[in-house]
Amino acid sequence: MDHQATGLRNHNQNDSNPFDMFNNWLKLASEKEPNDPSAMAVASVDATGLPNVRMVLMRRHDERGFCFFTNFESTKGEELLSMQKAAAVFHWKSIRRQIRIRGPVEPVSPAEADEYFNSRPRGSQIASSASKQSRPLPERVELEQRIAELEAEYEGKPVPRPEHWSGFRIMPLSIEFWDDGEFRTHDRLLFRRRTLESAWEQVWLYP
Numbered sequence: 001m002d003h004q005a006t007g008l009r010n011h012n013q014n015d016s017n018p019f020d021m022f023n024n025w026l027k028l029a030s031e032k033e034p035n036d037p038s039a040m041a042v043a044s045v046d047a048t049g050l051p052n053v054r055m056v057l058m059r060r061h062d063e064r065g066f067c068f069f070t071n072f073e074s075t076k077g078e079e080l081l082s083m084q085k086a087a088a089v090f091h092w093k094s095i096r097r098q099i100r101i102r103g104p105v106e107p108v109s110p111a112e113a114d115e116y117f118n119s120r121p122r123g124s125q126i127a128s129s130a131s132k133q134s135r136p137l138p139e140r141v142e143l144e145q146r147i148a149e150l151e152a153e154y155e156g157k158p159v160p161r162p163e164h165w166s167g168f169r170i171m172p173l174s175i176e177f178w179d180d181g182e183f184r185t186h187d188r189l190l191f192r193r194r195t196l197e198s199a200w201e202q203v204w205l206y207p
């Protein structure tokens with residue numbers, strides 16, 4: 001993927017599909033980024049409106065949205081289930097680009113969650129079954145014991161997906177592309193739509 005060709009200075013205004021641009025940027029990042037090109041920070045808000053943000057791995061995406069997988073009983077799980085809105089940002093230092101996404105979230109279907117869970121290494125399946133993510137862990141040995149118990153319980157058998165482990169899809173109402181420019185004259189192109197069914201509108205923003 002060509003850095004210059006995919007840059008915002010070469011953007012063709014007739015290219016009105018932000019998912020195509022997203023794919024090109026992710027592909028370029030995958031070639032250049034030393035680790036986790038699909039890592040994104042996901043922000044949620046708690047019941048008081050206080051934001052919370054953490055990194056996750058974006059595992060699948062299509063025109064419906066951007067999916068990641070997690071424990072639904074974690075802090076993020078509870079906040080996203082209750083507020084049903086999220087913001088996310090990808091930042092690729094190696095290519096000096098950023099993509100911001102905002103919109104409502106929905107849980108992925110049980111079939112999508114199963115498909116992804118079944119594709120994970122067995123050790124990750126056991127670990128996600130053992131972890132009470134975001135709860136206090138008085139002693140690390142508790143986690144290690146739980147992992148050992150589950151390993152014994154599922155020896156020679158497939159590890160079932162825990163009911164509280166699934167994925168969220170962030171369905172974008174806006175996707176903003178940010179491309180580094182000389183002396184902070186960055187380029188910013190915002191794609192936005194009023195509803196998930198509306199057509200995308202493109203707006204250039206001051207840096």
Ligand SMILES: Cc1cc2nc3c(=O)[nH]c(=O)nc-3n(C[C@H](O)[C@H](O)[C@H](O)COP(=O)(O)O)c2cc1C
Nearest residue numbers: 036039054055056057069070071074075076077134
């Ligand atoms: C690069 C990176 C990728 C991560 N990917 C995930 C992920 O896909 N799912 C997940 O639940 N946690 C992931 N984590 C851990 C989260 O950042 C976080 O610590 C955890 O999910 C608990 O967050 P919460 O307490 O806000 O729910 C990742 C952390 C890093 C640094």
